[in-house]
Amino acid sequence: MSAEHHTVIIVGGGPAGLPLAVVLGGWHPFFRNSRMFAARYAPLAGYLQQFDRTLLGLDMRHLVQSGIKPVDLFRTLHHPRQLFEELDQVAMDFRCGEPLDALLISREPVGGLWNRAPQNLLTLSPGQWMEFAFYPLAQHAAEIGHSLDVNALILKTDLIEYYHRVPERFGVAERIRTFEEVERIEPHVRGFQLTSRHVQTGTEQRYTCKYLVLATGQRGRLRSLGVEGEDWPFVTSHYDKPADFPGERVMVVGGGRSGDWAATELHDAGKQVYYAMRQGPAVHWRLIGYSRHGLPYYQRMAAILESRSPRLNTLYHTHVTQIAEDGRVGLQTPEGDQVVEVDHVIKEIGGTADYSILQGLAPLTLTPMRDNYRFQVDQVQIHAHNYESIDVPNLYIGGYLAAGIGLVVIAMHGTTYAIAGDILQKEGRLSPSPSLV
Ligand SMILES: Cc1cc2nc3c(=O)[nH]c(=O)nc-3n(C[C@H](O)[C@H](O)[C@H](O)COP(=O)(O)OP(=O)(O)OC[C@H]3O[C@@H](n4cnc5c(N)ncnc54)[C@H](O)[C@@H]3O)c2cc1C
Known part of the structure; x- marks a missing residue:
């Protein structure tokens, strides 16, 4: 069976994997000095203002050495305050440029476990904490003519409608394959080889890629x-x-x-x-x-x-x-x-993170993470500046599976920018920035 090759493959289309398809699909963040960001983070605003290229080109390693985690930087740019007041408060402007060849594969529709959450369930956090920075929930609500209090807990049905709309809205639907379960990820001369099976037809498919993002979530395998x-x-x-x-x-x-x-x-x-x-x-x-x-x-x-x-x-x-x-x-x-x-x-x-699909690769170093919110997952040890596994080069870990991101109930897609930036920098698509901090 011949394999279809892509530069990047993202496995898992939940809130962690989906935004990567959009950002690698060409939607890059640029600094925009919002009134709220400038008022609250003046020194950071001063530094970032010197940078007229995409923020994906930031020297994330240097940021980490200076005590700033990428996840915290992008969360602050996205949410300069926890309450949503206006669209302009987001201190990033997303402009569409050249896409990188990236494919997202997921066994469910995009939106991850929210597809199967109970119909009347409310989010645990305000609706806008679940949004992506490139598409504020308030903007989505305005576009579809829906009245929504984005600072309140929102219904699962409203949240999943938002996630489902993202691929078409950002022109990346062609780069997403759903209802496909990845069964094996193995080493390959081109990087990684994936074997997947269509969950409805049973058809097997082979892929290869240079970079792999694992964003399969905390419930990759349901417990029995x-x-x-x-x-x-x-x-x-x-x-x-x-x-x-x-x-x-x-x-x-x-x-x-x-x-x-x-x-x-x-x-x-x-x-x-x-x-x-x-x-x-x-x-x-x-x-x-x-x-x-x-x-x-x-x-x-x-x-x-x-x-x-x-x-x-x-x-x-x-x-x-x-x-x-x-x-x-x-x-x-x-x-x-x-x-x-x-x-x-x-x-x-509940379920557990499923790393068993990785076969023949160096074993991942895992760290158990447990907290008061009943968050329980064995997280993968990664480099703090790019969320790349410390054990397997070019294997990136998306969302809560990455160790050290803490409990990111606000902006939980926080691994997106450092992963996308690192891959684009490795591919020579972005020139490294002068260090800003
Ligand atoms: C009931 C419930 C409520 C929650 N409420 C909140 C909340 O209010 N706020 C909050 O911040 N967090 C909440 N969480 C935490 C939750 O983990 C996140 O909301 C979020 O869904 C995690 O995103 P993710 O993309 O990492 O994982 P997921 O949403 O689990 O998405 C991963 C996707 O990968 C797919 N996948 C897995 N394995 C494979 C494979 N081998 N091949 C192909 N596809 C695969 C899965 O089917 C899934 O679609 C809640 C969790 C639950 C269970």
Whole structure:
């Protein structure tokens, strides 16, 4: 089978991979001294003003040595303050130039895990924190004639509509292949060889590339319970809305944010919910306590639990041991073994970053990252100035999979500019800048 070659291949079309397709597609940032940026970051504005070429040409290595991470610089340029007031506050102007030959491959439509998030889910952060700097959410809303408070939490449906619009809006739709799962990434004389399979037709495809960006997200592979009966049709790991679950009795297995959302919404739709989780009440209530003042659905969950609603039966320190065809679920609880009969089982047990698709390459150095937001992922050690793996040259790590980017709930596509700049500089498309800091 002959392989299709591209200079860059991005694997994963979520909020981390999608903006790279646009920036490598030719949309480069230039400094624009916005009123708000100048007022808040005058010394930085003074330095950047000397630079009339694209910011992708900045000497990121020198920036890091001076104590400025690329992710922080571009976040500050994008959000000189956390509240959105006007389009002109973004201290970057994006101009369309020559594209680099880059292809994005993803097994879902663009927008990543947001495609499968529940229909009524609200974002955890203000809508505009989820936007790309080259396309403020307020601009998108104005263009489609939609009234949206971009400083509020927004609905998943509004967010995914925004992401879906990006490829056409920025002329990169031809460089994106969706519903293709990359099964293997191996070394090749031209750099990397990828083998993918179309998720609907099963057709296999081969690619080669010089640079590879891995942006497959924290849920590359969904976790399984590892128990008998997990494959019955009434067991699912996809929760969208209550109407998808006819009948009265639903078991939600989880205990994180996704499980909390499903359990709360199903309870309020009149279902009898059994909510089984491995953790104890102290750990669960830490998340609820932490979130109930900012997130409306956590206020609701706390109210349901505090009212001791008989329709939300929380089963702490509980393991599912078996699921029978007739809907009986075996549970191991601190009070002994129990059996609960239900119409549906919803698994909200998360996923893990999947590095197993990288084969025959040097092993990646991984660092576990855990935080109070229930953010759990083994991140890849990278060079701080370009997010290139320290182990595999020309392998770049996009989004939360890159170690050291911290929790970037604001501007989570923060790895975009340093990766794009590094590749363009290596390709001789940008001359290195004089050091500005
Ligand atoms: C329910 C939920 C709510 C969240 N809310 C917020 C929030 O409000 N604010 C916030 O900042 N973050 C939030 N997050 C964190 C979330 O991780 C980010 O919002 C964001 O989606 C991460 O972007 P990503 O591109 O790294 O990964 P993803 O969105 O997971 O995208 C990765 C894409 O790569 C694809 N892919 C994976 N493996 C392969 C393969 N082998 N071949 C081809 N394609 C592949 C996946 O199918 C997916 O489409 C939330 C997460 C969840 C689960």
